[in-house]
Amino acid sequence: MPEKDDQTQKPDNAEINTGLFRHSAELREKTAQTNRSLDELRKKAQQLLNAGAKGPDLENGPQETE
Numbered sequence: 001m002p003e004k005d006d007q008t009q010k011p012d013n014a015e016i017n018t019g020l021f022r023h024s025a026e027l028r029e030k031t032a033q034t035n036r037s038l039d040e041l042r043k044k045a046q047q048l049l050n051a052g053a054k055g056p057d058l059e060n061g062p063q064e065t066e
Contacts, residue, residue: 011019
């Protein structure tokens with residue numbers, strides 16, 4: 001029978017669960033930060049689109065008036 005190495009200790013389930021819980025909490029916070037950043041970018045993009053809508057109609061070219 002092979003002897004067990006006493007210096008090598010595997011983490012128990014409680015340690016693993018604690019580590020996973022901590023890691024998942026970090027990922028949730030990073031996801032929330034990313035979502036907030038995306039919301040800000042969407043708002044800025046919408047503002048730019050709205051500002052462009054007020055400008056000249058570039059699609060139809062200049063309009064001639066009589």
